[in-house]
Structure formats: structure tokens, C-alpha cells
Amino acid sequence: xxxxxLKSAVFRLQHRYAPYVFVAPFVLVFFIFMLYPLVNSLIxxxxxxxxxxxxxxxxxxxxxxxxxxxxxxxxIHNTVIYxxxxxxxxxxxxxxxAMLLNQARLRGRNFFRxxxxxxNLVGQVFVAVLFSVIFIPKFGLLxxxxxxLFEIPIDTKWLGSPELVMPALVLTSLxxxxxxxxxxxxxxxxxxxxxxYEAADVDGASPWQKFLHVTVPGIxxxxxxxxxLSTIGSFQLFELPYVMLESTAGPDNAGxxxxxxxxxxxxxxxxxxxxxxxxxxxTLGVFVISLxxxxxxxxxxxxx
Amino acid sequence: MNRSLSEYxxxxxxxxxxxxxxxxxxxxxxxxxxxxxxxxxxxxxxxxNHYLAYVxxxxxxxxxxxxxxxxxxxxxGDAVSRRLRAAFWADLDVPDLVEVGIDRAASFFxxxxxxxxxxxxxPYLESSGFGERIVETRLAPYRNRxxxxxxxxxxxxxMLAYRRDIFEAEGIDPTQLQTWDDFIEVGRRLTVPGQRxxxxxxxxxxxxxxxxxxxxxxxxxxxxxxxxxxxxxxLETLVWFTxxxxxxTRIGASLGSTKILTQAIETGxxxxxxxxxxxxxxxxxDVPRMEGRMALMPLPAFEPGGRRTxxxxxxxLGITKATADKDLAWxxxxxxxxxxxxxxxxxxxxxxxxxxRDAWLLPAFLEPRPYWSNQPLGKLYADVADxxxxxxxxxxVEKAVEKMGQxxxxxxxxxxxxxxxxxxxxxxxRLGAAADxxxxxxxxxxx
Numbered sequence: 001x002x003x004x005x006l007k008s009a010v011f012r013l014q015h016r017y018a019p020y021v022f023v024a025p026f027v028l029v030f031f032i033f034m035l036y037p038l039v040n041s042l043i044x045x046x047x048x049x050x051x052x053x054x055x056x057x058x059x060x061x062x063x064x065x066x067x068x069x070x071x072x073x074x075x076i077h078n079t080v081i082y083x084x085x086x087x088x089x090x091x092x093x094x095x096x097x098a099m100l101l102n103q104a105r106l107r108g109r110n111f112f113r114x115x116x117x118x119x120n121l122v123g124q125v126f127v128a129v130l131f132s133v134i135f136i137p138k139f140g141l142l143x144x145x146x147x148x149l150f151e152i153p154i155d156t157k158w159l160g161s162p163e164l165v166m167p168a169l170v171l172t173s174l175x176x177x178x179x180x181x182x183x184x185x186x187x188x189x190x191x192x193x194x195x196x197y198e199a200a201d202v203d204g205a206s207p208w209q210k211f212l213h214v215t216v217p218g219i220x221x222x223x224x225x226x227x228x229l230s231t232i233g234s235f236q237l238f239e240l241p242y243v244m245l246e247s248t249a250g251p252d253n254a255g256x257x258x259x260x261x262x263x264x265x266x267x268x269x270x271x272x273x274x275x276x277x278x279x280x281x282x283t284l285g286v287f288v289i290s291l292x293x294x295x296x297x298x299x300x301x302x303x304x
Numbered sequence: 305m306n307r308s309l310s311e312y313x314x315x316x317x318x319x320x321x322x323x324x325x326x327x328x329x330x331x332x333x334x335x336x337x338x339x340x341x342x343x344x345x346x347x348x349x350x351x352x353n354h355y356l357a358y359v360x361x362x363x364x365x366x367x368x369x370x371x372x373x374x375x376x377x378x379x380x381g382d383a384v385s386r387r388l389r390a391a392f393w394a395d396l397d398v399p400d401l402v403e404v405g406i407d408r409a410a411s412f413f414x415x416x417x418x419x420x421x422x423x424x425x426x427p428y429l430e431s432s433g434f435g436e437r438i439v440e441t442r443l444a445p446y447r448n449r450x451x452x453x454x455x456x457x458x459x460x461x462x463m464l465a466y467r468r469d470i471f472e473a474e475g476i477d478p479t480q481l482q483t484w485d486d487f488i489e490v491g492r493r494l495t496v497p498g499q500r501x502x503x504x505x506x507x508x509x510x511x512x513x514x515x516x517x518x519x520x521x522x523x524x525x526x527x528x529x530x531x532x533x534x535x536x537x538x539l540e541t542l543v544w545f546t547x548x549x550x551x552x553t554r555i556g557a558s559l560g561s562t563k564i565l566t567q568a569i570e571t572g573x574x575x576x577x578x579x580x581x582x583x584x585x586x587x588x589x590d591v592p593r594m595e596g597r598m599a600l601m602p603l604p605a606f607e608p609g610g611r612r613t614x615x616x617x618x619x620x621l622g623i624t625k626a627t628a629d630k631d632l633a634w635x636x637x638x639x640x641x642x643x644x645x646x647x648x649x650x651x652x653x654x655x656x657x658x659x660x661r662d663a664w665l666l667p668a669f670l671e672p673r674p675y676w677s678n679q680p681l682g683k684l685y686a687d688v689a690d691x692x693x694x695x696x697x698x699x700x701v702e703k704a705v706e707k708m709g710q711x712x713x714x715x716x717x718x719x720x721x722x723x724x725x726x727x728x729x730x731x732x733x734r735l736g737a738a739a740d741x742x743x744x745x746x747x748x749x750x751x
Contacts, residue, residue, distance in 0.1 A: 022319065025326060048750055050415030051393045056750040065748060070741060137557075138498070138573060139564050154498050155557060160508035162717050247382050249706070251508035251713030267386050268702045269745065270414055272393075 045280050047273035055273065062277035072278070074253045075261040078166065082257065083234035085170045086177070087227055093178045094226075098185035099215075113186070116179030124176070128243035131172040135159050135244075159244060165254035169240055181226050188222035189215070224297045228290050235286050238263065258282050343375035345627070345636060347401040348388070350381040351619070353585055354403060354457070357653040361646050365639045374636060381405065388412070392421040398626035400633045403457065406445050406618030406695060407705055413448040414699035415751045422453040422622040428634045429455070434642050434660075441694035442659045444527065446620045448699075454620025455641055456659045458582070461685050461692045462515055462614040465579035465587065468599040468677050470494075470572055478601040487604045488548065491555035494575055504574045505556025507549035507716030510708040511616075512556075515578050517541045518693040519614035520606055524708065529698040531746065533708055534739035542715055542731045550716035551723065566591045578603075580616040581685045585655040588675045599677040600684050613688035615695050657685045664689070700746050707738035 045062055047055040066072050097116060101109050119127060134141045135158035146152040158168040192215065200210045216223075241255035242263075249256035249264070258278065266275030294300060349355050355378040362374050377399070379387060385408045391398040392412075398421070404412065413420055429435035429452060435443075439459055446454035471478060474494060481487045491502030505512045517523065522537035532538070549556045559568055568574050569591045577583070579600065587598065602612035621641055623633040639646060647658045648668035657664065669682025698704070711734045718730050 018319075021323065048748065050751055051389075051419065054415040054419050054751060058750070061748070065744070069744075070737075133564075136564055137559055139559070139567055157508065157558070160506070160558060162508075162713055248509070248709070252710045252717065254713075264706075267389065268411065269700070270389060270411055 041276040041279060044273045045276040049271055049273040051270065051272075058273075062274050063281070066274070066277055066281060071253065071256065071261060072258075075256045075258045078253075078255065079235055079237065079257045081166055082169060082173070082237055083231055086173065086230045086234040089170070090174055090177055091181060091223075091226060091230060093174065094181035095185045095219075095223075097178060097182045098189055101182070102186060102189045113183075116182055118179070119176045120180045124239040125243055127172060127176050128240050131168070131175070132159065132244045132246075135168055160251055162250070162252040162254040165241075165245070165250045169237075169244065169255060172240060172244065177230075181230065184222055184226050185219060188219035192218035220297070224294060224299050227297065228293055231289055231293060232286055235259075235282065235289075258285075343373045344629075345372065345401065345633060346375045346377060346399040347403075347636060347640075348377050348379045348384055348399045349403040350379055350384040350405065351403070351582075352378060353582075353654045353656075354619070357650045358640055360649070360653070361640055364646070365636060368639070369632065369635060372632065385411070388421075392624075395626075398624050400627035401621060401623055401636055403619050403621050404454065406620065406697070407701055409446055409454060409620050409622075410448065410697040410699050410701050412622075412699075413453060414749065417449045417451065420448070420451075420453060421624055421626075423625055423627075423630060424451040424453065425455060425623065425634075425637075426452045428637075432638065432642075434638075437642075437660050437662060439659045439661065439689070439692070441692065442618070444694050445618060445697045446622075454622040455637060457619040457621060457641060457656070458617075459657045459659050459685075459689045459692050460580045460582060460615055460617045461657065461689045462519075462578055462580045462603060462616050463600045463684060463688065464576050464603050465584070465598055465600055466576040467569070467572060467594070467597060469597045470575050471599075478599070481601070481604050483608060483610075484604045484606055488555060491548075492553075495555045497552070500572055501557040501574055502555040503548075503576045504558060504568075504578070505545075505549040505554075506558035506712075507546070507554075507556075508558070508709075508713045510705060510712045512549070512558075512578055513541065513545050513712045514705075514708065515614045515616050516545055518695065519603060519611055521611075521693065523693070523696055524701060524704040525696045525698045527694070527696050529696070531698070531700075531704065531739055531742055533704055533742065534735040538708075539728070539732055539735055542711065542735065543728050545712070546715045546719045546727060546731070547724070549712075550719045569594060578614075578616065581655055581657050581681075582617060584676070584681060585653075588655075595675045596677055598675060600679055600681070602684075602688055611691050611693070613691050613693075615692050618695060651682060655681060657682065657689055661690075698746070699749070700742055703745055704742050707742055711735055711738050 044055075046057060046059060048058050048062070049055045100106065101113055101116075103109075106112075135143075137143060137155040137157050137160070140158075142158065143152070143154050143156055146156070147154040156164070158164045196214045196218070197210060200214055205213070236259055237257045238259040241250065241257060241260060245255045249260055259282070262275050262278040262282070265278060266272050347358065349358060355376055358376045362376060365374055366372055384402070385404060388398075388402055388404070389412070412422065426435075429438075434455075438456060442456035442459055443452060446452055446456065466478065476490055476494075481490065487502070494500065495502050514524075517538060520537050520541055522532065522535055522541060524531070524533045526532050548554055549558075557574075559565065559573075569577075569587070570593060577587075579587070584600070587594070591598075603614060605612055621637055623630060623637065627633045640650075641647075641658070642660060644660075644663055644666060647660065647663045648666045650656070651658070651663075651666075651668050652671075657669075663669070664682065664686040669686060670680050671682070672678040673681045711731070714734050715727065715731050719727055722730075
């Protein structure tokens, strides 16, 4: 075989198989660590288990029990409240901050951007530990400040009173995620053509009209992305309450989330079958909510 | 011939370098698997003071068993049961011996009895005679369907730790606090809301509530594993406990966290604490400046002449089926748990009263302790140990503990809102609902 033919054959061979070789590691990892567990968990959801050796087929009994379990209702209730706060409190705050920090005349913008984003550099567990100390009755920073300013009882138990646990979790997540989502909005705001605002000024539009008719359409794709991502993230809430409430669901289950409920049943009661059923219900719920959100925000509409 | 390398690499150099690096890394990992431990036996413990004591006791064991290498591993409390469960399920990295907390142990006994990951220790306990020397009630939590899967590490009677200097300054004689009524009366005088509380009590969890429940003779389960968390005793205790821990006239408070207990005790925020033996060592370590200012007394009784102690916590040592040499693993258990010299040394390290009655007479248990105002700590706990109530359990104990915590928290919230009015009915309803939920979980267990 001549050298030219050899070169050509090697080249053709590489061209044909190289993509498969490059994709192979991902495909292997995906099949072993994603697809197989996923399918297996769907099968497990129809069993009551005590480890892999002891399994009893129960059909849809896990799902029936789940839907009737008051703890599951509590978990949904808590998770929905948290998710609502994420969408209706956290995201407007993020957008507001982004608009503020997008002002060219604001001095030290980069400093503030870094400052607001920095809570994300340390991770949820760190933030949870930090805030669990801040919330301590009597000696915690928050109680001391509130007591000094508003004479709120200094031994208020933020993480020990059922009615205060969720506000404490929301407050913590605001501190952590407002800056994070702000970055998305900031990036989106910077893509809006300044001439659109100038044209609106010429037309005599008020600041609110400019926001509604220029800013909102301009950031819509990013906003939808952030809303869906925040909702999914909220439904997966686990680390914050787990650490802040010291591995429990908090007083009277006030900090019980769906994922924590899953964890408790899988790893405390040891029933992976039931935990799988919870996982699939969660997946279904998040899928439906995401579809609804995308429908409401007009993501399905194609531009004419 | 002048051919460049790139002619043979249609996707460029970078992807090729990535591919080669990946292949090399894979080959490296295959030929260099994770090193397997060179120890003969491995023991997991979740308590740091146990770990330190076992490490100290290891050379003596290894000397008595030449060629054996015992490795003690400290695994975090929450992680030990999760990792153990995963290890059992995957049949991977299962230790030979493992210590499990009393509130988690029974969850490992769920499922067919032959599938339990621990070996039955009954033959070892019978042949060694230790079964008769151990406080019988402490074996109960580790007994399941006629088998004993663990030996108890402790008795964990509860006493009351108090700030002796504050008691003296206030003219309080602890020997006069015979009943909880006496205690509450003094507590009303000493408590200053927001500044000082007579006792550490948590109205958001069942930790302290359960101490009172057991002292009264109640419990979450009976000896047969039946749920009893909604018994009359539980209701009476709940109605008694709630106003003490919640509401404007409470004499107890909680920081909801152990993170700043040091500050709370040093500043006199808590005057007394429910104190099982294991907690005395934690206080010595965490609040060292209180040396000589702390003292212990038996719990006040619920009625004159009644029980003066309760129980809180516990640990079992189990031998897993994964161990290659069960007899050698039992020898470790004997050495660490049942050898008198080791127990004496361990007591000095941990302040934990072992379940072997004959050990309580050893000198180590009679020594005065400067931290505790020179009281003989071991003797104080040993004096009440025989009265320690039994702690019966079930594979669903964690669920029951969690549910009881919710009831306590709900009653606290109710009391803060409504005071005494309707508290008993509310507590009865919540107890019943919580018990029903646990029973539903029990009933769906097909094993």
C-alpha cells in the first residue's frame, strides 16, 4: 500500500469512528450512573424494600400510601411556599438589584456586583451553618439586632418555632440566591439595545412603560429560564433545612421538604421502594409545573 | 517524505490530547486500585470519646492477639447509620464491628430476620456468662425476634446537673428538691424571662420530653414492640411538660442548638440541665471554666418516693455478618466492653457508666471529680442506675421519635397561642394522630 493510500485510509477510519470514541465515555457514564438507576428506581417504586435483598411487590400501593400520607402533604405545602417565595420574592429582588447595578452612573458597580454574588461562592452548607448561628436565640446576631431596634423578644426561636422556620429558610435563601439570579438578569439587561430606550424616551414613555414594553420583552427568554430553574431548584430544596434544622424536619415538620421526606423514607426507614415512588412523583410534579410556567410565560409561541 | 502529524488527526491536536489523557488516566486507575486496608478487623464508632478510648485500648488487644491489627474508625453520627445501611445493601466496605445509636439500631432489624446484617450474639453472651452480668433492660433495645444483635455500651441514667454557685447564692438546698413540684416552685422564683431559666427544656423537639416520659414509666414502645406513644402516661406528661417549656410562665428554655451551650451555662442562662452520664464529659470539655461550680443531683421524682432517674441515649456494639472471623470480633467486643480494667480506664475517659454491675465497684467509679465539686461521679450514677427505666424499641423507632417531637412542638405552639384552655384535648388529638401515622407505617411493612 502506498503512503498516500495509507494516510487516506487512516484519515477515513478516524473520521468515521472518532466521534463515537469521544462520545463513548459520556454514554457509558450516562447508561451506568443515570439511565440504569433511573429505570431501576421506576421498577423499585412498585416494591416495598428493606435493602436490595428484601423486596415485596406491592403494585401501586406506594403511590396510594404516599398520596394519603399527611407528611407528604406537609412536604408539598412547605415546598410550594418556599418555591413561591423564590419566584415571587427572590426573582423580583434579583431583577431590581440587576436594574440598579446596570445604571451607568452608579459608582462602584463592580464592587456591588461581586458583593451580591459572593454568597454563592461559599456553598449552601456553609451558608446554612452561618445562618443557624445567626438565628440562635438570645446570643444570635439577628435577635440582638431586632431586640435593640424593635424590642422583639431576644430569645425568639427562629428555628425552634413552627411558624418561624419557613421565614428563616426563605431569608437565608434570599441572602444566597438574590445575587446569583441577579447575574442572569444583569446579563440579559445588557443585551437590550439602548436605542430602544432612546426611542421610548422620544415617544414620551414613562419609566414604568419603558420597563413594561422594553425591558420585560428584552429579558423574557432569560427570565423564563431563571423562573423555571428557580422553581426546579426550590422543589429540590434539601441542604439548607437539613443543616439548619440539624438533620430534622424542624419543629412540627415546619421545615419538611419533598426531598427531605424522600431522604427520611429512603435512608431512615430504609425503604428505597417508597423513596423511589416519592422521587417519581417529584419528577412528575416539577415537569408539569415547568410546562405550565413555560406556557404562561409564552415560551411555546414562535415569533412570527 | 514530509508529512505533518496533523494530517493523521482530523479533529486536531487538542481532542487527541484529551483522549490520550483519558485513556492514560483509566489505565492508571485500573492498575492502581484503591488500597485495601491492611487491618484484620475494623470497628466503626460515631462518638469521639469512644474512639479515643478504643484507640487507647487497641495496643493491649493486639498484644493479646498477635498478628491481629485492629483499626478504629471514627464516622460521624449521622453518617454512621447511613453509610452502614449503604454498606449492607451494596455488600461493600462493611466493617467487622460497628457502634450504632440506640435510636437507630432497631431500624437495621427491619426486614426478614435472616437478612439482618448483624450476627446473633446470644450464644456468645450465654457461653461467656456476660448475659447475666449486664443490666437486663439494656439488652432490650437490641433484641429482636428472639435474637440479640448488639451488646450495650452503657446504661445512661439521667441526673440533674446544676450550677452549684447559683444554688448557694440563692439559698437553695438541692436535697430539698425531692419532687418536680418542689423544683418548679424554686424555678418560678429563679427564672427571669430572657435572662435566666431554671432548666434547659426544648419545646420544639422531644429530647427532654422523652426523659420525663421514661421517668414516669412511659415510652414510645412496649416490651413487645407495640407502639405506646399515645398512652395516658404520655398525655399526662405532655400536659405537664408543655407549660414548663413554652409560654410566658415557662421555667425552661432552649437555644435550639448546642453550638453556644458554653456561653449559656457560663452566663447562668440555664441553671440546671438534664444530664445523662455521657453529657458530663461533654460539659467538662465544652465548659471548662465551670470546674468546681457544677454539681449533680438525682432527678426530682414525680411523686414522693418515686423514681429519681431516667434514660437518655445509648449505643450498641454489633458484629456484622461480613466479618471473616466472628470469634476474633467477639474478642474485640469482650476486650472493649466487658474487660474490667478497660472499663475502668474507659470510664475515666468518657464518664460513661458501663452496663456491667460488678464494674461499678472499681476504684475509678468512686473517685471524686474536681469539675463536679468533688462529687464521686461514678458512684452517683451507679446509685441510680438500677432504677434506669427500660428503653423498648422497634424498627420504626425513628419515625416515632420524629412524630413525638412534632407533637411536642405543636403543643408548645398551641400553648403559646391559647394557654391552658383546651390544651389537654389538643394534646390528645395530636398524640392520637401521630400514633396513627406511625401505625400506618408499621402496618405497611410486609416483612
